[in-house]
Amino acid sequence: MIPSEFExxxxxxxAAALAVxxxxxxxxxxxxxxxxxxPMMKLRMADVPHLIDLQSIDExxxxxxxxxxxxxxxxxxxxxxxxxxxLAAAAPIMREAxxxxxxxxxxxxxxxxxxxxxxxxxxDMPGLMQCLDATFSLHGPDGTRxxxxxxxxxxxxxxxxxxxxxxxxxxxAAPKGxxxxxxxxxxxxxxxxxxxxxxxxxxxxxVASASIAMTNLSDTPVFSEAAGSAxxxxxxxxxAMSNAVSAMLGDIxxxxxxxxxxxxxxxxxxxxxxxxxxxxxxxx
Amino acid sequence: MGKQIITLTVNGEKHEVAAEPRELLVHTLRETLNLRxxxxxxxxxxxxxxxxxxxxxxxKSCTMFAAQADGAEITTIEGIATPxxxxxxxEMFREHHGLQCGYCTPGMITRAYRLLQExxxxxxxxVRFGIAGNLCRCTGYQNIVKAILAAAAEMNAAREAAx
Ligand SMILES: Cc1cc2nc3c(=O)[nH]c(=O)nc-3n(C[C@H](O)[C@H](O)[C@H](O)COP(=O)(O)OP(=O)(O)OC[C@H]3O[C@@H](n4cnc5c(N)ncnc54)[C@H](O)[C@@H]3O)c2cc1C
Ligand code: FES
Ligand code: FES
Numbered sequence: 001m002i003p004s005e006f007e008x009x010x011x012x013x014x015a016a017a018l019a020v021x022x023x024x025x026x027x028x029x030x031x032x033x034x035x036x037x038x039p040m041m042k043l044r045m046a047d048v049p050h051l052i053d054l055q056s057i058d059e060x061x062x063x064x065x066x067x068x069x070x071x072x073x074x075x076x077x078x079x080x081x082x083x084x085x086x087l088a089a090a091a092p093i094m095r096e097a098x099x100x101x102x103x104x105x106x107x108x109x110x111x112x113x114x115x116x117x118x119x120x121x122x123x124d125m126p127g128l129m130q131c132l133d134a135t136f137s138l139h140g141p142d143g144t145r146x147x148x149x150x151x152x153x154x155x156x157x158x159x160x161x162x163x164x165x166x167x168x169x170x171x172x173a174a175p176k177g178x179x180x181x182x183x184x185x186x187x188x189x190x191x192x193x194x195x196x197x198x199x200x201x202x203x204x205x206x207v208a209s210a211s212i213a214m215t216n217l218s219d220t221p222v223f224s225e226a227a228g229s230a231x232x233x234x235x236x237x238x239x240a241m242s243n244a245v246s247a248m249l250g251d252i253x254x255x256x257x258x259x260x261x262x263x264x265x266x267x268x269x270x271x272x273x274x275x276x277x278x279x280x281x282x283x284x
Numbered sequence: 285m286g287k288q289i290i291t292l293t294v295n296g297e298k299h300e301v302a303a304e305p306r307e308l309l310v311h312t313l314r315e316t317l318n319l320r321x322x323x324x325x326x327x328x329x330x331x332x333x334x335x336x337x338x339x340x341x342x343x344k345s346c347t348m349f350a351a352q353a354d355g356a357e358i359t360t361i362e363g364i365a366t367p368x369x370x371x372x373x374x375e376m377f378r379e380h381h382g383l384q385c386g387y388c389t390p391g392m393i394t395r396a397y398r399l400l401q402e403x404x405x406x407x408x409x410x411v412r413f414g415i416a417g418n419l420c421r422c423t424g425y426q427n428i429v430k431a432i433l434a435a436a437a438e439m440n441a442a443r444e445a446a447x
Binding site: 001002003004005006007008010034035038039041042051053055079102103104105106108109188189 | 288304305306307308327328329330332335341342343344347348349351352354395399413414415416417
């Protein structure tokens with residue numbers, strides 16, 4: 001399986017990468033870890049006459065946790081997310097989720113930027129970013145703009161990012177409260193049959209706020225505001241949990257594929273969400 | 285789009301090779317440098333038979349272009365053995381029957397090598413999780429896990445003795 005021919009570029013700065021994008025327009029595409037893009041190129045489902053490898057752009061790397069704000073460069077690998085202790089202290093859900101992505105080899109190469117920019121509904125980071133209410137920074141020919149993760153995803157492989165923009169970093173406020181990422185997959189290394197990201201804040205024994213997002217249950221990640229609201233004010237008991245699950249089921253739209261029929265996916269989504277809520281609550 | 289010259293340091297030796305940008309690293313290693321240790325099992329990034337060590341990371345060399353590795357330091361199974369003989373991991377795979385057909389073995393050992401660099405004292409669960417990107421169709425994994433744990437113990441004992 002050999003991709004069709006392309007020219008390889010390895011710019012050393014964001015400006016230089018943007019210049020190549022501008023010069024070649026639709027014929028150019030950036031590559032981060034390549035672990036979604038290269039398989040697509042091998043299958044000839046992606047044709048990239050000009051491949052721009054971002055690996056040498058230091059501006060796109062690094063994790064910082066400062067004053068309750070977490071900023072992660074797009075080229076940070078999933079392995080780096082897992083091994084960064086400051087990040088694990090500020091947002092333990094990041095490590096928990098990253099450990100459930102793919103396998104060790106893929107995590108050494110796959111980046112958070114590639115994972116969120118890809119637009120594959122199976123990717124785990126987009127739903128998590130919606131749960132965290134993260135902001136994506138995009139650099140294009142006209143400068144920088146910021147987009148909320150909750151507004152970024154339009155359809156499978158379609159995002160708000162323009163073709164001539166590079167995702168540079170992701171930022172979010174370090175979450176307060178209990179957090180949990182739960183994922184059901186057929187085997188290790190598989191994409192989710194269903195996954196749930198949950199953050200719950202507790203005050204005087206009740207749910208003060210709840211944020212819930214689901215993965216691989218629609219053609220985009222699903223931030224279910226209704227599911228979160230169903231928990232607020234409750235003691236997170238079984239009634240509240242059932243209400244949250246019903247609300248979530250109203251927001252997802254799974255399709256039948258090799259991971260199972262629609263009814264099964266809805267069932268799994270409910271089980272996974274319950275588990276995630278229970279665990280987040282126990283940590284709140 | 286013609287070939288370009290890239291520099292790879294493989295098993296300590298520097299090579300300048302000509303490769304088309306679309307050439308996958310595993311093919312450069314196997315066909316240009318004649319290192320047949322990295323195997324092509326699936327070509328779809330799933331099996332790990334093609335695993336090599338690149339700048340301290342375990343990488344599936346079927347999912348990287350040779351051009352991406354330009355300037356990198358690479359270790360393949362051929363570079364794991366020492367001048368004095370087999371690496372402890374290789375010894376332990378032999379001793380504990382960690383292989384049958386041997387197809388997955390170069391990838392398994394190269395991956396286990398990095399795993400033990402990062403975590404010299406893994407639990408059985410950590411070994412299983414750490415080699416989750418390597419498939420074996422023969423052994424059922426039990427003996428692979430045993431071999432890696434035995435190698436860890438041996439390497440730790442050797443380190444202690446040296447201190
Ligand atoms: C065997 C296997 C199992 C996997 N399992 C999972 C899983 O369980 N969960 C999961 O979430 N993922 C999984 N993945 C995907 C993996 O996490 C990818 O690495 C990730 O989706 C993409 O990251 P990347 O850095 O490799 O991006 P690339 O493949 O390099 O890029 C992906 C896309 O994003 C674009 N892009 C990348 N970076 C930028 C940027 N900075 N700005 C703009 N556009 C950009 C590229 O142009 C491309 O279209 C798996 C992959 C494999 C091979
Ligand atoms: S051949 Fe590379 S992962 Fe199977
Ligand atoms: S020994 Fe045959 S595939 Fe592992």
